[in-house]
Amino acid sequence: MSTGTTKLDVVVSDVVPVNDLVSRFHFRRRDGNLLPTFSGGAHVVVEMRDGERTRLNPYSLMGSPLDTREYTISVRRDDVGRGGSLFMHRSVKPGMEMVVSYPVNLFSLDLRAKKHLMLAGGIGITPFMAQTAQLAAEGGNFELHYTVRTASLGTYADVLRARYDRRVRLYHDDLDERIGLDRLLSTQPLGTHLYVCGPAGMINWVRDRAAALGWPPETVHFEHFAAPQPGLPFDVTLAVSGKAIRVDEQQSLLEAIEAAGVDPPYLCRGGVCGQCETNVISCDGKFIHNDHWLSEEEHRSGKKIMPCVSRFEGRSLVLER
Amino acid sequence: MGITFRKETFRDDFTFKNSPEHIRRFPFPFHEDAYMYAVNIEPHVVGPRGSVLENLIDVDEHYVAEMQDRALVLAEDPLRCQSLPHMTLAGWDLLELLMEQQALGYPEHFTLTRDGDRWRWINRPLGIDDTFTFGDTSTLPYGPMEYITRQSQGDFCILDQRDGNLWMDAGMVTTQADWSLDFDIGMNFFEWHAPVPLAHEKGIFVRALKFLTNIQQGKPARRLNWTMTINPRLDTSPENYHKWGPDRATVTPENVGDKVHLRVELQSFWRLPRSNGIVFPIRCYLIKMDELVTQPKWARRLHRVIRDLPDELANYKGLTRYRPALVEWLSKLDDGSATSSGFGPD
Numbered sequence: 191m192s193t194g195t196t197k198l199d200v201v202v203s204d205v206v207p208v209n210d211l212v213s214r215f216h217f218r219r220r221d222g223n224l225l226p227t228f229s230g231g232a233h234v235v236v237e238m239r240d241g242e243r244t245r246l247n248p249y250s251l252m253g254s255p256l257d258t259r260e261y262t263i264s265v266r267r268d269d270v271g272r273g274g275s276l277f278m279h280r281s282v283k284p285g286m287e288m289v290v291s292y293p294v295n296l297f298s299l300d301l302r303a304k305k306h307l308m309l310a311g312g313i314g315i316t317p318f319m320a321q322t323a324q325l326a327a328e329g330g331n332f333e334l335h336y337t338v339r340t341a342s343l344g345t346y347a348d349v350l351r352a353r354y355d356r357r358v359r360l361y362h363d364d365l366d367e368r369i370g371l372d373r374l375l376s377t378q379p380l381g382t383h384l385y386v387c388g389p390a391g392m393i394n395w396v397r398d399r400a401a402a403l404g405w406p407p408e409t410v411h412f413e414h415f416a417a418p419q420p421g422l423p424f425d426v427t428l429a430v431s432g433k434a435i436r437v438d439e440q441q442s443l444l445e446a447i448e449a450a451g452v453d454p455p456y457l458c459r460g461g462v463c464g465q466c467e468t469n470v471i472s473c474d475g476k477f478i479h480n481d482h483w484l485s486e487e488e489h490r491s492g493k494k495i496m497p498c499v500s501r502f503e504g505r506s507l508v509l510e511r
Numbered sequence: 512m513g514i515t516f517r518k519e520t521f522r523d524d525f526t527f528k529n530s531p532e533h534i535r536r537f538p539f540p541f542h543e544d545a546y547m548y549a550v551n552i553e554p555h556v557v558g559p560r561g562s563v564l565e566n567l568i569d570v571d572e573h574y575v576a577e578m579q580d581r582a583l584v585l586a587e588d589p590l591r592c593q594s595l596p597h598m599t600l601a602g603w604d605l606l607e608l609l610m611e612q613q614a615l616g617y618p619e620h621f622t623l624t625r626d627g628d629r630w631r632w633i634n635r636p637l638g639i640d641d642t643f644t645f646g647d648t649s650t651l652p653y654g655p656m657e658y659i660t661r662q663s664q665g666d667f668c669i670l671d672q673r674d675g676n677l678w679m680d681a682g683m684v685t686t687q688a689d690w691s692l693d694f695d696i697g698m699n700f701f702e703w704h705a706p707v708p709l710a711h712e713k714g715i716f717v718r719a720l721k722f723l724t725n726i727q728q729g730k731p732a733r734r735l736n737w738t739m740t741i742n743p744r745l746d747t748s749p750e751n752y753h754k755w756g757p758d759r760a761t762v763t764p765e766n767v768g769d770k771v772h773l774r775v776e777l778q779s780f781w782r783l784p785r786s787n788g789i790v791f792p793i794r795c796y797l798i799k800m801d802e803l804v805t806q807p808k809w810a811r812r813l814h815r816v817i818r819d820l821p822d823e824l825a826n827y828k829g830l831t832r833y834r835p836a837l838v839e840w841l842s843k844l845d846d847g848s849a850t851s852s853g854f855g856p857d
Binding site: 457 | 784
């Protein structure tokens with residue numbers, strides 16, 4: 191495979207329900223050796239073999255980078271998604287053999303920061319689980335503000351409070367608690383870096399306010415995994431490999447290309463890393479761009495598409511693959 | 512078995528030499544009879560036995576002498592080794608990488624024993640046997656990067672990755688081809704490459720940066736670079752230009768074979784796991800013309816490459832002054848016959 195990372199053969203060592211929506215999955219190496227060291231914020235791509243179909247979904251590693259006996263991820267069940275999280279929840283059991291990628295970090299800590307200010311929303315907490323563990327071990331200065339829907343859906347809120355006490359602030363949507371964002375952002379010491387991971391609306395809000403309040407862009411970090419969205423089926427011609435493929439409703443374009451035996455490079459599968467960027471040779475129809483990689487101008491040009499998250503509606507699409 | 516380490520110098524009396532086996536394993540950098548920049552990056556995977564790629568971190572017969580030369584450079588100029596405060600974690604990453612690779616490739620010379628955070632490192636060629644706590648700088652005589660790079664051949668740049676760029680934020684640089692860590696420290700990828708001619712216009716650095724920022728753990732990459740050096744001097748730094756610059760005026764038709772050296776850098780690129788930085792080892796190999804031309808294919812090819820090199824490149828590599836004498840000398844070894852493709856000797 192012409193993919194960006196090496197694969198790891200693992201076995202599911204435990205599956206732990208965390209709350210009504212989230213379960214945690216533990217992986218160990220099948221050969222019993224330690225897993226590769228990683229840095230806080232890294233993700234792995236989990237290969238899910240679901241009958242005929244293979245899904246590849248990225249999940250943040252949430253264990254301590256200091257302990258590589260196992261990797262842990264937390265998966266939020268998405269009942270209207272493409273089925274990856276449902277597969278994890280319904281079909282993955284302890285003892286099952288799976289394949290995950292080497293860790294890749296696209297949401298790295300800036301180790302120059304005098305202080306790390308972290309803002310999490312919902313399942314966006316997972317990369318911060320590893321980053322706080324890494325920083326705590328080094329005596330790093332961090333503060334975590336975590337918004338949850340309800341106390342019972344506050345994934346790991348209790349764990350984080352127990353570990354880090356007042357360095358963790360919780361906000362419950364159902365109690366109408368809100369981050370006082372402007373005040374928070376305008377009272378930070380010089381040298382603070384800001385990290386945000388959560389729903390797209392939250393990320394955009396935090397980035398906009400930080401920019402308005404004069405935070406330099408290089409001090410604002412965000413993890414923006416757009417899960418591929420389902421959509422109408424469409425047909426594509428792959429000009430280089432001479433193949434005609436159909437992308438079905440629950441499949442991403444990248445997965446359909448891979449299912450046809452063509453392996454574009456990838457890292458994030460979430461529209462941020464740029465690896466799978468593909469040239470459009472011709473098209474008759476409209477693009478549904480869901481990525482954060484191409485510029486608006488490139489989106490309008492109709493000359494490029496990110497097949498990991500973006501789709502197409504129309505008569506014909508020819509790609510340089 | 513093991514390597515027989517040579518006693519030799521890279522300064523003053525310049526006793527450095529390659530054994531016949533080391534001549535044959537020299538990483539000759541020209542796969543065809545011409546040279547132009549390219550992004551000649553390939554996966555850094557183990558190569559044939561008896562080549563410099565037999566192990567991913569190569570240790571050779573010059574190891575002990577190179578480490579002694581490094582110690583001399585550092586005693587005169589401690590700024591050849593620098594690490595900005597946020598780079599200590601990357602230093603530990605590098606220490607782990609080099610200890611693991613050297614122990615893996617050369618178990619008769621190096622042994623690493625790990626018991627949790629308690630590590631024991633035995634380096635027999637240099638007579639070192641240290642036990643320390645991984646992650647605790649106070650348990651080593653130097654910072655982690657300096658400690659291990661005083662025991663590893665080649666220069667090492669550690670690059671921090673942030674804002675879509677790479678930053679030269681730490682390094683051990685004592686065997687360099689006329690560039691200075693002290694000058695470049697803290698610069699980003701485009702800043703420190705600013706002096707290179709022709710390549711910017713070709714968009715090479717934009718593509719190279721894109722590639723490097725996507726290097727993944729467990730998948731290192733490599734490329735070769737080259738220049739020429741008069742006398743087998745490892746430390747051709749700008750700081751010491753007054754010592755080696757004038758050497759270039761000493762080349763005569765009679766001494767080309769002994770004085771002129773091809774200098775090849777095996778550059779590799781590795782993602783560091785804890786810090787998410789990139790380490791860039793630059794391993795320098797030297798070979799004098801008399802040794803190189805024992806392989807007739809290399810003699811013919813080098814003649815054609817140097818003769819036809821664009822003037823800008825010859826100038827950037829500092830060859831201009833002695834190029835006519837070198838080309839004349841090499842021309843006598845080039846009968847015009849074809850050379851086989853690929854790097855290796857026939």
